[in-house]
Amino acid sequence: MDNLGYLFAVNVFVWGGIFGYVFYLIRRSHSLKKDLDLLKETLKKDADHE
Amino acid sequence: MSDASQETDSPGYGLLGLAGAGVLAALVAIFIYVPTEKTEGVVQRIMYFHVPSAWIAFFAFFIVFLCSILFLWKKEREWDIYAHASAEVGILFCTLVLITGPLWAKPIWGVWWVWDARLTSTLVLWLIYVAYLMLRAQSEPGSTGARYAAVIGIVGFLDIPLIHFSVLWWRTFHPDPKFITSQGLGAGNDLSMNITLMIALGAFTLLYFLLMSLRVQLERMKDEIDRIKKERLYSH
Numbered sequence: 001m002d003n004l005g006y007l008f009a010v011n012v013f014v015w016g017g018i019f020g021y022v023f024y025l026i027r028r029s030h031s032l033k034k035d036l037d038l039l040k041e042t043l044k045k046d047a048d049h050e
Numbered sequence: 051m052s053d054a055s056q057e058t059d060s061p062g063y064g065l066l067g068l069a070g071a072g073v074l075a076a077l078v079a080i081f082i083y084v085p086t087e088k089t090e091g092v093v094q095r096i097m098y099f100h101v102p103s104a105w106i107a108f109f110a111f112f113i114v115f116l117c118s119i120l121f122l123w124k125k126e127r128e129w130d131i132y133a134h135a136s137a138e139v140g141i142l143f144c145t146l147v148l149i150t151g152p153l154w155a156k157p158i159w160g161v162w163w164v165w166d167a168r169l170t171s172t173l174v175l176w177l178i179y180v181a182y183l184m185l186r187a188q189s190e191p192g193s194t195g196a197r198y199a200a201v202i203g204i205v206g207f208l209d210i211p212l213i214h215f216s217v218l219w220w221r222t223f224h225p226d227p228k229f230i231t232s233q234g235l236g237a238g239n240d241l242s243m244n245i246t247l248m249i250a251l252g253a254f255t256l257l258y259f260l261l262m263s264l265r266v267q268l269e270r271m272k273d274e275i276d277r278i279k280k281e282r283l284y285s286h
């Protein structure tokens with residue numbers, strides 16, 4: 001079981017990299033969705049005033 | 051008004067489930083099913099991460115190449131979105147190749163890195179697509195910058211045949227292809243190794259499509275926000 005540390009490090013980098021990227025995409029997506037909803041709400045208010 | 055926000059409400063749970071099942075199957079195959087290789091020992095299992103990462107990076111950059119051509123030809127933003135998304139996912143997998151390779155090389159070769167043809171051309175590929183993403187980060191959709199980036203996306207892909215054939219054309223440290231050989235597919239490997247490699251490749255392919263769908267969705271939402279902001283600006 002020599003060199004098990006290298007295999008462990010590979011798993012940390014591979015799954016850490018992939019799940020880290022998924023996490024980043026989901027967070028960014030939530031933040032953009034909030035912006036989009038806010039914009040739509042503002043547009044609706046503008047339309048109601050006119 | 052569309053659709054980007056509605057799309058966000060319905061993420062691809064089917065794809066997520068498939069990718070999750072694929073990853074689980076790959077882990078079982080890599081750590082339980084496949085026997086330990088005799089000469090390299092446990093460290094040989096790194097290959098089941100390294101090789102699929104490389105294949106997916108090449109596939110992702112092929113999509114960049116194809117979509118960049120279509121973007122320059124048809125001038126449709128949709129192709130630009132796919133190219134940009136695929137480049138980002140490709141960089142992720144190419145980075146994993148450049149990390150997992152040295153982690154295998156250190157116990158086997160005794161060094162982390164050598165400047166041989168395959169390693170160097172892979173690093174060049176990574177740098178090309180990092181340049182692509184840096185240019186994209188500085189340019190608006192549909193701008194001249196986006197078109198220049200598309201040209202980089204096309205030209206950069208020409209490095210991939212060089213990477214593939216480098217181990218055959220020049221004397222390198224990197225092992226020869228063990229799966230795609232002149233004797234036939236998988237002729238250089240034990241059957242259980244080929245099966246494990248195929249399962250890992252399938253899992254990474256599903257992950258690629260999952261990441262692509264998330265990244266494309268993000269870009270469409272950005273476009274939708276830009277469109278609304280512009281509409282609002284011009285209406286006042």
